[in-house]
Amino acid sequence: MKWLIITLIATVALLPSVFAEEEHGHHHEPKHWQNAAVRHELLTQLGAIGTAGAIAGGYLLIRRRVHP
Amino acid sequence: MPRAFFALVRLSFLEAVRRQVLHVMVLLSLVVIAVAGTVSFFDLGVQVKIVKDTGMVMILLAGSLSAVFLLSGALFHDVEQRLLYPVLARPIPRGLYLVARYFGALGAVYLGMTLMSVTLIALLWVHLHYLSTLAIVAVAFTYLEVALVAALTLLISTFFTPAMTATLTLFLYLLGSLKMGYLHHLAERNSGFTKWAITAVSAVLPNIEAFRFKDALVHDLTVPANYLILVAVYGACYTAMCVALSIWRFQRREV
Numbered sequence: 423m424k425w426l427i428i429t430l431i432a433t434v435a436l437l438p439s440v441f442a443e444e445e446h447g448h449h450h451e452p453k454h455w456q457n458a459a460v461r462h463e464l465l466t467q468l469g470a471i472g473t474a475g476a477i478a479g480g481y482l483l484i485r486r487r488v489h490p
Numbered sequence: 491m492p493r494a495f496f497a498l499v500r501l502s503f504l505e506a507v508r509r510q511v512l513h514v515m516v517l518l519s520l521v522v523i524a525v526a527g528t529v530s531f532f533d534l535g536v537q538v539k540i541v542k543d544t545g546m547v548m549i550l551l552a553g554s555l556s557a558v559f560l561l562s563g564a565l566f567h568d569v570e571q572r573l574l575y576p577v578l579a580r581p582i583p584r585g586l587y588l589v590a591r592y593f594g595a596l597g598a599v600y601l602g603m604t605l606m607s608v609t610l611i612a613l614l615w616v617h618l619h620y621l622s623t624l625a626i627v628a629v630a631f632t633y634l635e636v637a638l639v640a641a642l643t644l645l646i647s648t649f650f651t652p653a654m655t656a657t658l659t660l661f662l663y664l665l666g667s668l669k670m671g672y673l674h675h676l677a678e679r680n681s682g683f684t685k686w687a688i689t690a691v692s693a694v695l696p697n698i699e700a701f702r703f704k705d706a707l708v709h710d711l712t713v714p715a716n717y718l719i720l721v722a723v724y725g726a727c728y729t730a731m732c733v734a735l736s737i738w739r740f741q742r743r744e745v
């Protein structure tokens with residue numbers, strides 16, 4: 423219950439930032455498809471997911487061979 | 491095995507379609523989209539922008555909230571009501587059950603979203619007299635965003651109670667939407683452990699903002715095709731990762 427209340431308060435506290443960000447984004451910042459940082463971040467996360475997937479897949483494959 | 495999977499998907503879909511929260515969300519959104527498209531206070535250019543803006547927001551809002559509310563309690567309910575045991579007593583892997591639960595609920599959400607999307611595209615056709623390709627692309631990425639939110643909800647629901655799952659998912663959803671504009675600036679302004687913690691959280695969170703092409707649709711902007719492919723691959727991989735982690739967690743959980 424305590425954690426639920428803390429998360430709820432944090433969520434409500436974040437809401438003004440979301441709307442402020444929307445407004446800010448409309449006027450000053452480049453759109454996300456024009457932003458090289460967004461593209462770089464997406465590629466980095468994709469790389470991390472791919473690496474984690476390859477490690478997990480390799481581990482499962484080895485485990486299956488050791489304990490068929 | 492495929493027969494069992496499709497039977498479970500069908501059951502999950504039928505259960506989700508009967509939930510009142512989905513009916514309310516879809517009806518409310520349809521009314522808002524229809525009102526925005528038919529009640530005219532402005533000239534045609536402004537009216538079309540309002541239809542696009544309202545339509546996209548309502549599809550996203552109704553889809554995301556329905557996915558969170560349908561999936562946050564699904565697993566907990568099955569365990570509490572002991573509906574899970576007769577299924578797991580058969581030779582059905584837990585992972586298959588979880589994936590079927592996910593696709594069933596997502597199918598119900600997509601059904602509602604399709605009703606809203608068809609209404610939006612029809613209204614745009616009435617105003618513009620042509621089929622907006624960008625509207626279809628923007629709606630398709632909203633579907634992908636909702637699939638990601640649903641997968642995130644499924645993952646969190648394997649750890650927590652429904653209330654905590656719904657709140658935590660919405661919290662992470664907001665953080666993911668603020669990632670580029672807020673969290674990165676916040677990390678730059680801080681130093682030491684705070685900076686490290688914000689950067690670590692930011693690195694794990696999905697970039698929700700990347701799926702939103704409402705601005706491109708409203709202001710008739712062009713989005714590069716290679717960026718669209720990147721976001722589509724990113725969305726599919728992140729969703730698959732969340733589902734895989736859910737299966738991993740659910741297989742180890744005591745039910």
